Amino acid sequence: MIQESCILLYNASIVSSDGVRAGAVGIRNERISNVWYAGDDGTVEFGGKHIPAKELPSAFLEMYPGAEATDTAGKLLMAGGIDAHVHFREPGLTAKADISSESSAAVLGGVTSFIDMPNTTPPTVSAARLSEKLAIAEGRSYANYGFHLGATNNNSEEIRALAGSEDFAGIKVFMGSSTGNMLVDNDSALKDIFHIKGKRVLVHCEDESIIRENMQKAIERYGEAIPFRAHEEIRSRRACIRSAAKALEMAIEYGTRLHLLHVSTAEEIEMVRAAKQINREITAETSANYLWFCDSDYDTLGSKVKCNPSIKTARDRDALREALKDGIIDTVGSDHAPHLESEKLRPYLYAPSGIPSIQHSLPVLLTVAQQEDIPVERIASAFSEKPAELFGIKDRGAIKEGYYADIVIVDPECRFTPVRDDLRYKCGWTPYEGAELKGKVDTVFVNGKKAVSKGRLTTEGPAGNKLVFKN
Numbered sequence: 001m002i003q004e005s006c007i008l009l010y011n012a013s014i015v016s017s018d019g020v021r022a023g024a025v026g027i028r029n030e031r032i033s034n035v036w037y038a039g040d041d042g043t044v045e046f047g048g049k050h051i052p053a054k055e056l057p058s059a060f061l062e063m064y065p066g067a068e069a070t071d072t073a074g075k076l077l078m079a080g081g082i083d084a085h086v087h088f089r090e091p092g093l094t095a096k097a098d099i100s101s102e103s104s105a106a107v108l109g110g111v112t113s114f115i116d117m118p119n120t121t122p123p124t125v126s127a128a129r130l131s132e133k134l135a136i137a138e139g140r141s142y143a144n145y146g147f148h149l150g151a152t153n154n155n156s157e158e159i160r161a162l163a164g165s166e167d168f169a170g171i172k173v174f175m176g177s178s179t180g181n182m183l184v185d186n187d188s189a190l191k192d193i194f195h196i197k198g199k200r201v202l203v204h205c206e207d208e209s210i211i212r213e214n215m216q217k218a219i220e221r222y223g224e225a226i227p228f229r230a231h232e233e234i235r236s237r238r239a240c241i242r243s244a245a246k247a248l249e250m251a252i253e254y255g256t257r258l259h260l261l262h263v264s265t266a267e268e269i270e271m272v273r274a275a276k277q278i279n280r281e282i283t284a285e286t287s288a289n290y291l292w293f294c295d296s297d298y299d300t301l302g303s304k305v306k307c308n309p310s311i312k313t314a315r316d317r318d319a320l321r322e323a324l325k326d327g328i329i330d331t332v333g334s335d336h337a338p339h340l341e342s343e344k345l346r347p348y349l350y351a352p353s354g355i356p357s358i359q360h361s362l363p364v365l366l367t368v369a370q371q372e373d374i375p376v377e378r379i380a381s382a383f384s385e386k387p388a389e390l391f392g393i394k395d396r397g398a399i400k401e402g403y404y405a406d407i408v409i410v411d412p413e414c415r416f417t418p419v420r421d422d423l424r425y426k427c428g429w430t431p432y433e434g435a436e437l438k439g440k441v442d443t444v445f446v447n448g449k450k451a452v453s454k455g456r457l458t459t460e461g462p463a464g465n466k467l468v469f470k471n
Ligand SMILES: [Zn+2]
Pocket: 085, 087, 117, 335, 337
C-alpha cells in the first residue's frame, strides 16, 4: 500500500504575483490539495462547513490522524523556484559539478525545478543527446529537471521537427561566443531558428567580433597579465548591445518568442522595453549575479566574478533592479555555472567564466527586494510563476489546488552569511561567501516531499521528476 502523506501549513503568508495573503495550504501526497484564505468573517471552509480559521489545525488533525501540521507564522510561503538557466555540467564535465550535487544545492536555495543548458560534453543538440541527458537525470535529481536544446549552424531542421515535443523546454542560441561550442554565426541558420514556432528561443547576446577586437587591444596593453577588471572592457557593453539589437530586430521581424538571457546593461533594458511594445512575446532574464555585483567587485573577487556577459557598472545594476521592479525583466535565472577553484585561480586569459550561485539566488533576490522596495510578489513572479508560463510547465509555479506541492518557505527577517562549509556545490566555492543576506530558506517541498527542513537537507533523497513542457 502506498503511504499517504498529509501535511498542513498554517498561519501562512502566501506570496503570489497578485500579492501576499494570509492563509493555509494542505498537501496530500505529491499535490496541493487545498489552499484556504480566510473570508471576511474570519472563517474557512473545511469538511463542508465554515469554521474559524484558527480552528483549522485542530480540525485538520482530527480528520486526518497522523497528519503533520506546521505553523509557518512570520515566514513567507511561495511556489518553489523554477530556474530556467543552469549549467550542471553533466555529461562530460562532472569534475566541476553533476546533476545530483548541484540539484541538492538548488533545493537548499528554494529552487524546486531547473532547466539545464545544452553546453555539456557532448552538447545537447539532437533528440538522441536529449534522451541521454534525461536518462542521466532520472532518479538522481533533488529538484524537478528539464533541458534546453542547443542550436548550431546546421541543426535547425532537426529542432524544427522536434518543436512539438514535451521533452525539452526551449532552444538555446549563442549569438556570439561563450564557453560552449555552439556558436551560431551563420545568418541564414539564425534566421531558420528564429522562424521556429512552438518553442521559445533563448539567446545569449554578445558580439564575437567586438570581443575579439577588445581582446586584441587588451593583450597589446597588458600582455598576458590582463587584470580581471578589464573583463568588463573586453566583453564590453557594446558587444551586448549590438548583439541584442540584432536578436530583438529579428524577433520583431519574424514574430519569434524570444527570451533574452542574462541582460547585463541599462541600454538592453531600454531596448527590451521598446521591443516588447511591438512583439509581446519578447521576454527578458537577468541573474542574481548582475543584481548583486558590479565592476568594483573585480578588485576584491577577481576571477570569482568573471562571467559572460561580464558584470557591468553600478549604474547597470541599479537599472536592472529597477527593471525587476517594473516588470521589464520577466525572469531571474541563476546562470549557475560552476568551475573548480583551481581553474578559477588561473590568470585572466586561462580562468574560465562562470559563477556558482544557485544555492543563494533566492536569498539574494529577497535581500535586493528589501533594499530597493521591490514588492515580494515581483520575486514570486520572476522566480517561479513567469518561468512556468514561458515554458508551458504544467501544474507548477504557483500555490494552487491541484498543482504539484513544490513549495518554499522563507524567513524574510533572518540575516545570514553564506559560509564554505554550508555549500553543496561540488566545486565548493562561490563569490557569495561572506555576503550579508537577509531572507533565508527554511523549508522546501519537492512534489510533496520535504527536501529541506530548518535550512538543512532532509534524508528524503532525490525526489525530482521530469518536467513536462506544454508548448
Ligand atoms: Zn548560461
